[in-house]
Amino acid sequence: MKKFLAAFMTAVLVLSIGGCTNDKNNSEIVSNYDISQSVENHETNDSFPVHSPEKSDGKTLVVYYSATGTTETIANFIVEITDADIFEIEPEIEYTSKDLDWRDDTSRVSREHDNHENRAVKLKAVTPDNFEGHDTIFIGYPIWWGIAAWPVDSFIKGNDFTGKTVIPFCTAASSDIGESGNLLSDMAGTGEWLDGKRFYSTSLEEEVSSWIDMVT
Numbered sequence: 001m002k003k004f005l006a007a008f009m010t011a012v013l014v015l016s017i018g019g020c021t022n023d024k025n026n027s028e029i030v031s032n033y034d035i036s037q038s039v040e041n042h043e044t045n046d047s048f049p050v051h052s053p054e055k056s057d058g059k060t061l062v063v064y065y066s067a068t069g070t071t072e073t074i075a076n077f078i079v080e081i082t083d084a085d086i087f088e089i090e091p092e093i094e095y096t097s098k099d100l101d102w103r104d105d106t107s108r109v110s111r112e113h114d115n116h117e118n119r120a121v122k123l124k125a126v127t128p129d130n131f132e133g134h135d136t137i138f139i140g141y142p143i144w145w146g147i148a149a150w151p152v153d154s155f156i157k158g159n160d161f162t163g164k165t166v167i168p169f170c171t172a173a174s175s176d177i178g179e180s181g182n183l184l185s186d187m188a189g190t191g192e193w194l195d196g197k198r199f200y201s202t203s204l205e206e207e208v209s210s211w212i213d214m215v216t
């Protein structure tokens with residue numbers, strides 16, 4: 001089954017290259033996809049200011065999980081554009097590049113993927129400061145095997161979204177956002193969840209800004 005999934009994911013990525021030859025960004029992202037490279041980028045990506053919830057009067061909160069920095073970049077764009085507060089979902093035990101190697105059947109993500117019980121990732125903090133004071137929540141995550149990376153699940157299950165508008169966004173090498181937002185909405189059971197959007201590692205602030213204009 002694992003081999004089949006690995007073959008399926010490889011086929012999806014290859015088809016993306018072949019089927020989207022007029023989409024330069026997409027082809028580049030897929031052909032350049034390298035987890036260890038991404039981890040390095042994440043560790044050195046400190047050019048964006050991180051807002052603490054206390055700093056802003058805004059009622060918008062950007063919550064995100066990012067293993068290798070791509071989703072974090074988009075989250076910071078949203079913060080800049082909306083003057084939102086920000087909250088990073090951080091697993092107690094961070095994922096190393098080895099942990100993230102989805103091609104390795106024995107890696108942490110592979111073992112978690114194969115057994116749902118292993119996906120209950122403990123977080124450093126589950127609830128952001130003044131969560132109740134925010135009425136619009138952007139929630140961002142990378143796509144893992146077609147769904148939201150599961151460290152996000154502990155945040156979703158641990159908070160009440162009643163009265164809040166929740167807007168998912170994700171990053172992926174080639175997959176679309178698919179059902180990931182709907183699955184999180186079902187998991188939450190509360191809140192008004194809007195359709196989300198997928199971004200790439202090359203997505204620019206202008207694209208994020210246009211999307212925010214449309215959804216808010």
Ligand SMILES: Cc1cc2nc3c(=O)[nH]c(=O)nc-3n(C[C@H](O)[C@H](O)[C@H](O)COP(=O)(O)O)c2cc1C
Binds near residue numbers: 144
């Ligand atoms: C375990 C794992 C599974 C992944 N599965 C997919 C996938 O199903 N489809 C896809 O397009 N990209 C997949 N990717 C690529 C990530 O979604 C993509 O690199 C994302 O932008 C990483 O975001 P981050 O840097 O914020 O962690 C996967 C990456 C990892 C580590």
